[in-house]
Amino acid sequence: MKRLTIFAILLLLPKLTTAQSATNTWHAMIKVIGEAGQPVVNAKAQMDWNVNAPNGMLTFDKTEGLTDTNGVFTTSHEANGSTDLGFSASKEGYYSARIGYPLAYANDSDPAKWNHNVTLLLKQFGRPIAMYAKYVDENPPTLGQPIGYDLMAGDWVCAGHKGMNADFIFQKWTYRKSGADYEYKVKVTFPKNGDGIQIYAIPDLEKGSGLRSPHEAPVDGYQPELSKERSAHPGQPAKNDSDPSRIYLFRVRTAKDHNGSVVSAHYGKIYGDFMQFTYYLNPTPNDRNIEFDPKQNLLGNLQPAEEVSAP
């Protein structure tokens, strides 16, 4: 009988150990809404996280389910070292959405980290179209001089390049004496009256959407000039108004009638900032749709690093 008791205790030990280590449980709620703020029912909602597997390799785990009539999915999970929690939602006919939440990496015992509610916006597919799209990571061929860029050719408008019609005009100045004394300036202008650019202020809710931009570019609000500066000089505060997560909307090839009304223009968008950005140009005049179908890039012969995969 004594031997049996010891055996029974030994059997219990692993379970006791496991129960003691699982003192935390995280809870999360995903609310999925559409662009009008309405709940999206039966959307697939998922929470995933990193976790270290027993063999020491980093793996992923997840819980998932469908949103209810309020567009809500709730779940909980035993805290087992899980980190880098991600929330995502998807539904056919919508762009997926995802945001990350660095769950309790360094403060495993912090109870404030164990509950989180997120709202995800699912944007409906509108009308994805073929566009001229390219990632640009280069300076104008000549610094200090205004040089045109042809969005339909994907190249500069100057000798040795194949651009024919300037859509944007870039003028860039660079100066670097040292790590404490430098200046990079970019001036963006346009050749046509009515052309211009504007910043799209991304609403917080849209930041996780697979379609980062709005579906359409606005009719107006375009500025004919934009200047960027990143600089530092001894004894002066550094300046940097560049933001790689920025979105610009633009209008080019504008034609106006004698009343000054726009009769024709091409619209597009830019992800990134100057001079590292991805541009998208709608080929159809007066069509303000800027939803890109990545399978229909009108620019051929792009280098692999110039290709565009985001809508």
Place this chain on the structure above:
Amino acid sequence: MTNAFVMTNGVVTTNTAGIVSPYGDFFPTQPGTVAMVTMPDVNSGAQGTGVVRVISLNVDANHDGTMDFTYQGPDFVSPSKPFRFWANDDQDSGDYGGNGGVPGYQPWYDADGFRESVEKVVPIWLPWGVGGIDVTVGRVAGRRDLVDFFPVYLNVGSLFQSNALSAGISLTDTNYTFVLSQADGVLRFVYTDLTPMNYMNYLRDTNESGSLASAPAWPILPTGTVLNNWVITGTNNLFSDIATQNRGIILVDAATNTTQPLVLTIYHGTNQIVQTSLSLNITGVEQMFRNKNLLVEPDSRAVPDRLTDAQVPNEPDTADANFVFIHGYNVNPTQARGVAADVYKRMYWSGSHAKFWAVTWYGYDTQGSFGIPGLGDITCDYHVNVDHAFNTSSNLSVFLQSLPGGPITVAAHSLGNMLTLSALNDWNAPIANYFMMDAAVAVEAIDSGAATQPGMIYSTWASTNNYASRLYASDWWTMFTNTDARSSLAWSGRLGNFHNAQVYDFYSSGEEVLRTNTIDPPLISIGSTAASFASYLATHSPIASFVWVWQEKSKGVGLIDTVLGSTHGGWKFNTNAPYYYTNNGVLTHMPNSQASLLPASQLQTNAFFDTSYDYLLFNPLTGSAYAQANGNRILSDAIPALTWPVGSNPVPSFDDNHNKDMMTLENGWPIGRGAPRWPVGTAAFGEWHHSDFHEVAYTFTYHLFDQYVSLGNLK
């Protein structure tokens, strides 16, 4: 014969297809269908035309991404100019697994399964069209393994082409047998659906590489291996696809060294009707690139220098340029061989023709293995290796000065950038282009104007205490004029003189090791032993997150000098008077309102931070000389950086196109590698972690190497 003309679509052109002699000899200079025109008849003057079909085995010998078939063209190979390639003798697994690229690790019995496949294979000398027998073969060992294969074009399409003058082989004629053979029997091949126009997709298209990632790899036997027409290579069977779809690319790898050619023989029944071959020279990959050992301590694992042509007998043709790769922290000589081999292979497939030099240095002091699955080796004392980097930099500069003509491009990883920047800044190393990759160097070391990151300040100095920066160990150097060596005890601007080098920051916003973090290091959880540190890392994913920031913030407040941080200087307070005093019986630390007003003359000799270990530094008589002699060591373990690491951030003073976020260079990303980051950015699929440049398969990372080749002008 008078002429040999190229035939295109059955029409005789006027383009010469080779050299002919009046006696009927024909030396073809390109494969394809050839119209042979006879000498005029002596009586009638009439000439006859016969058809010859010229076949070949072609490779992209100059690895530029295009295959040229012409005689003496850029991809021409011959016994005196064989195709040079490496043996597949590392261990690859999946999209990012294996032995880190270490070559010759288990030759013949590696994870690629090569030897196993040869041993298990049953005879497969099968008549054409029989096929379908279930033989046991090896397989490609994941996408990572694909760089160890080279595409070979079975340029036999002309055999199937009929024209007005002659009929080609009928696709239904089963009397013909196509046999690959190789005298040493060390080759394998993989069927593909690729053509000579898109063959690089096996490395550059993630769908294609995925479909080939575990494809059967058939042995090429000395006695011959029949090409199996039952294999579907796209839309149809092998020979149908060759005849009508211009397919015919196979992937070939080698288990070990060989100089025996790959041979294609075509039989009709038992009669050999034609044969062609591909001259090969296959060796271990280290016979193809150079190596310089800059270890400051002897290590039996280190391989000898390979500096001369004779020491790299299988080096392909090189251009007048040098590419130097310098590994990072926690890389021992064996691991260095793997990283170098991986990078060499990737640069090769991105078209580099520069001489490739791998540098091995001592960045793994205190490395140990703790048997924790998935963790591998760990080097727990970062600071001593920073010191090694500084101490190696003059030798690196001397080595770079010794390289043969042509501009020098350097790519350095992680702490290898401390070594390289020091060689550049301190020793004016002759570097034309320099690619910092995941650089474990503070931004302020390059940009002296970079603003302090509040998150880099240890909490006891920030928050409610809010001590003035002039009290920091990091700013103590400002107390001295530049004639005193203590004025150089600064990370700020320490490595900012690039001379004439073009410097690029290849950082990753998805870093884990260099990830930014604003909290204090969890020193108690990490513990004071290497084993406890290893255990902590292994249980907090992604493994080794934040450790660069934490080692900086642990300077002075660490539990021990050899594990993440130090016990002196840095963020440790000077516990002596007058900074601690008793006020109404309560031990009180001097508040900032008082301390910030302390004169420089006092702080020079009695700093507000800990002075116990390097006490000679604070002696007016010995301080400058002590700083001169110990400056790099003091920087490494007692002077905290106040800015984020370069390797996870753009350098503010660089032009836009000199800051490259590697997250934007991903070509898709392996599932399960790094947390997904979409939809942020334009092409980011998952976090690009610290060593992913060589651990993750080339198919996902090749944009990075293309950029190296392009920016370094290394084609």
